[in-house]
Amino acid sequence: MKTLKLLFAIIITGTLLNSCTTVYQDSYNEYQPTLEEVVSEYDLWYVDYHRTSGNGDIPFVSRAFTLSFLNGILYANNNIVAIGRTGNGLGIDVGTYNTFNGLLETNHDLNGANDFEVTILSNNEIILYNRRQNVSYYLIGYSIRNFNYDKLFYENIEYFLQEYEAWGKIETRDGTPNNFDDENYLEFTPNNITTFRSSKDNFGTQIDYIRWSYVGGYEVFDVTGYEDLKILTLNYDGGDIEEFELSVTNENNIRLYHISSKTTYDFKGYGFLPYLKSEKNVKTEIPTVRNNNRKRTKVERKTKVRRLENI
Numbered sequence: 001m002k003t004l005k006l007l008f009a010i011i012i013t014g015t016l017l018n019s020c021t022t023v024y025q026d027s028y029n030e031y032q033p034t035l036e037e038v039v040s041e042y043d044l045w046y047v048d049y050h051r052t053s054g055n056g057d058i059p060f061v062s063r064a065f066t067l068s069f070l071n072g073i074l075y076a077n078n079n080i081v082a083i084g085r086t087g088n089g090l091g092i093d094v095g096t097y098n099t100f101n102g103l104l105e106t107n108h109d110l111n112g113a114n115d116f117e118v119t120i121l122s123n124n125e126i127i128l129y130n131r132r133q134n135v136s137y138y139l140i141g142y143s144i145r146n147f148n149y150d151k152l153f154y155e156n157i158e159y160f161l162q163e164y165e166a167w168g169k170i171e172t173r174d175g176t177p178n179n180f181d182d183e184n185y186l187e188f189t190p191n192n193i194t195t196f197r198s199s200k201d202n203f204g205t206q207i208d209y210i211r212w213s214y215v216g217g218y219e220v221f222d223v224t225g226y227e228d229l230k231i232l233t234l235n236y237d238g239g240d241i242e243e244f245e246l247s248v249t250n251e252n253n254i255r256l257y258h259i260s261s262k263t264t265y266d267f268k269g270y271g272f273l274p275y276l277k278s279e280k281n282v283k284t285e286i287p288t289v290r291n292n293n294r295k296r297t298k299v300e301r302k303t304k305v306r307r308l309e310n311i
Contacts, residue, residue: 035099035118039069042124042141043090044077046152049137049296056133060094060108062296063275065152067139069097074106078275080153080160081251089144104128150228153248157220157230158299160248161188165207165271166199167254175263180242185210186267193299194218196234207271214238220246221304231304232256245306259307 039045044066052062060076061067065083068075068090077083077091086092095108104116119127124141142148153160161167167186185199187210197212199205214236221231223245232246245257249266256265 035102035104038118038120038126039097039099039104040071043070043144044068044142044147045126045139046142046148047137048140048155050155050298050300051138052136052298054129054133054135056130056135058111058114058130058133058135058137060106060111061128061137064091065156066091066147069104072096072098074108079163080156081163081269081272082274083152083251084144084147084149089147153251154228154230156296157246157248158188158193159296161254162190162193163273164269165273166210166269167267168203168270169265170253170268171266173264173266175258175261178258178261178263179240180258180261180265181263183213185212187212188218190273193297198234198236220299220301222301224303224305226306229306231306 033041045068046066047061047064049062063078064076065080066077070090073093074095074097075087075090075092076094077086079086083089083091094110095106097107098105102117104118105113106116107113114130114132116128116130119129121127121138126139126141128137128139129135165187167188169184172181182200183198184203185201185205187197187199189195189197194217196216196218198214198216199210200213201210216234216236216238218235219233221233223229223231228247230246232244234242234244236242243259244265245259247255247257249255252269254267254269256267257263258265
């Protein structure tokens with residue numbers, strides 16, 4: 001952790017009583033911003049959940065991909081799909097916050113009140129620590145105009161795959177014939193991050209009428225030297241294994257490159273599943289929402305080396 005060489009240097013804790021004392025220091029002057037200035041300095045705070053430490057949980061943080069603290073209002077982006085557009089990029093209003101006695105005090109519409117001690121790691125990184133739950137969340141600050149959407153999609157790819165009821169195959173290119181040619185729909189269930197289903201139903205089948213032909217487990221691997229590419233393996237219960245290079249085309253489409261046959265498949269997401277902030281919304285607005293209680297867990301991926309013949 002760098003200290004005086006960075007813009008911010010000192011831990012903000014509850015022991016500071018009536019002041020929030022972080023330090024901005026250069027060779028000419030010294031300035032002490034308030035905690036309000038610190039948390040509202042960036043439009044978005046990306047919740048780098050994979051760095052979370054501690055044994056507790058604050059649900060509204062663990063379910064959020066970004067948080068925002070602006071003018072006393074607490075905002076969250078709980079979905080990857082439509083991020084950047086929902087709430088003009090801030091997400092949805094999920095509660096209020098206040099900065100008092102060196103603490104970030106939040107009052108979430110569902111989770112109620114929680115206080116956080118704030119540690120400043122660098123000019124755009126902070127830690128939120130909840131003493132009661134003994135949990136620390138790492139946040140990275142961005143302005144809306146330079147938010148790193150690629151980082152969000154690829155670091156949380158398992159959750160992106162879950163945000164549609166089904167992925168339908170829309171195009172097949174090149175390659176040699178293989179068994180996966182007949183599978184036109186995929187589903188990655190939100191109940192955990194390891195289960196998928198596959199269907200051979202014809203193109204255009206309505207989601208509610210899809211008959212799932214296969215079920216199994218899946219795993220996503222990082223790829224050495226690539227930030228914008230993953231390896232996806234489908235492990236069918238019958239014993240078959242299919243391996244793909246997985247890339248995100250946009251928030252509606254993914255591309256699967258079948259490694260053994262060198263076939264490229266484009267899939268489109270159907271049936272967006274929004275995460276809503278209240279049970280009232282779930283019951284009255286979108287009764288079919290299936291991931292209303294989804295929260296993230298830390299994903300520790302294995303790493304594979306990309307095969308040279310695929311490059």
